Amino acid sequence: MTRRNYAGQTGSERVAARRTALLEAALELVGESGWDGLTIEAMCRQAGLNKRYFYEAFGNLDAAMAALIDEVARGVLDASLDAMPASGSPADMTTASVRAFVTYLTDDRRRARVLLEAPPPGGAAAERRTAATRQGVALTAARGRTVFQATDVAGFELAASMVVGGTSQAVLDWLDGRVGGTREELIDGLVAMWLAIGDRMR
Amino acid sequence: MTRRNYAGQTGSERVAARRTALLEAALELVGESGWDGLTIEAMCRQAGLNKRYFYEAFGNLDAAMAALIDEVARGVLDASLDAMPASGSPADMTTASVRAFVTYLTDDRRRARVLLEAPPPGGAAAERRTAATRQGVALTAARGRTVFQATDVAGFELAASMVVGGTSQAVLDWLDGRVGGTREELIDGLVAMWLAIGDRMR
C-alpha cells in the first residue's frame, strides 16, 4: 500500500496518469462505437492497463462514464464562457460563444459523441448529462437576459432551453452529414437563429 | 399450432390483443421508471402475460422497444400533420402543428418519455428514435419551405434541425418543471420562436 517511484514517476503521478489514460481510452471507444461498445474490459484493453487499475480510478463503469461526460461538459462550457467578450453587441457575443461551442465539439468529434449521444439510461452517466444540459441552459438564459436586455425574463428560460437543445441537434445532424454546408456556414446559421430568437423574446 | 376461439376471441384477435397489452405495459413501465426499468419479465408481469407470449409478439426486448417508439412516433407525426390546415398564414399553420405536437406528448406524458428520453444506445430502439427524429426534421423542413416561401433552401434544413431538437428539449424541460408557465404559454412561446426563425431564414 505504501508508494514508491516507478518508471520515473511518483505513486500519485502514476495513479493520475492511469486515470487519464482510462478516460482517454473511453473517449476513443465511445467516439468510435458509441456508448454501447464500452465495457470495463474494453477500456482497460484500449488503455493497456490491468483491470484492477480501473477499480483504482472508478467504482464502476457508470462512474467512469459519468466522469467522461463531466470532463467534456466542463470543456465545452469553459470554452463557450472564455470565448465570450466582457461586453459587445448581441451579435458579437452570441457569435463568439456559439463558435466556441461548435468548434470545441467538432474539432474532435469524439467529444460531440460523448456529450450529445445519450449514454445508457438510468445511471449516473445519464444524470450527469442532463445536469450538464441544465447548466448550459441556465447559463444561456442568464447571459441572454443581460445581452439582450430582456424584459420577458420567464420567456428566456424557454428560449434558452430551445436554443441549447436545438443547437445540439443541429451539431449532431451536421456531423452526420444530414445538414449541409461548411462549419462556418453552420455557425452563421445558428447565430442567425439565436439572434432571431433573442430579438423576438426580448 | 392450429387456432380456435378462446374467451370469445379468435386466435389472431388474441394475438393482437396480447401484443397491444405488451406495448401498453411497456409504455406504462417506461413512463413510470424510464427505459432502464424495462425488462422482458417486467413487461409480462405488467401485462399479466406469460413470457412465451412476449416471444410470440417480439423477437427480443430491443425489437419491442423499437415497436413502442415507432408507435408513439407515428402518433405524434400524424397528430402534427393532421392538425395542419391545407393553407393559411405562417402563424396559423405553425401554431396548429406545434400545438398538436405539444398536446400529443403532454396529454399523456408517458409518450414524451418514450419519445424524448433516449433508449439504450446501439440497438434497434435507438435507431428507430433517430430515424423518427430525422423524419420529423425532414417534414418540418419541407413544410417550412412552402409555408415561409423560402428562398434559402439549404438554410431550412438547418432551421428544421434546430426547431425540432429545440422543441423536444423545451417540452422535456417544461414537463420536468424546469421551464415555467402554462401549456398554452409554452405553445405560444415555441410558436413565437418558430416564426422568428422562419422569418429570419426566409
Next chain:
DNA sequence: GTCATCTTGCACGGTACCGTACCAGATGCC
C-alpha cells in the same frame, strides 16, 4: 544482489437477465 513493491495476465465465481422447456389448470369443441 536481495527483497519489497509495482505491474500484468489470467482465472474464477457472482449476478442479472435472456431464451426455452415443461407442467398443471382453464377453456372450448364435439
Next chain:
DNA sequence: GGCATCTGGTACGGTACCGTGCAAGATGAC
C-alpha cells in the same frame, strides 16, 4: 364428458459482463 388446445407459473441452462483473487515477471530501494 372426453379430449385437444390455450394459458400462466415455474424451472433451468446459457451468456455477457462484473468484481475479486492469485501467480509470475518487472522495477526500484538499500
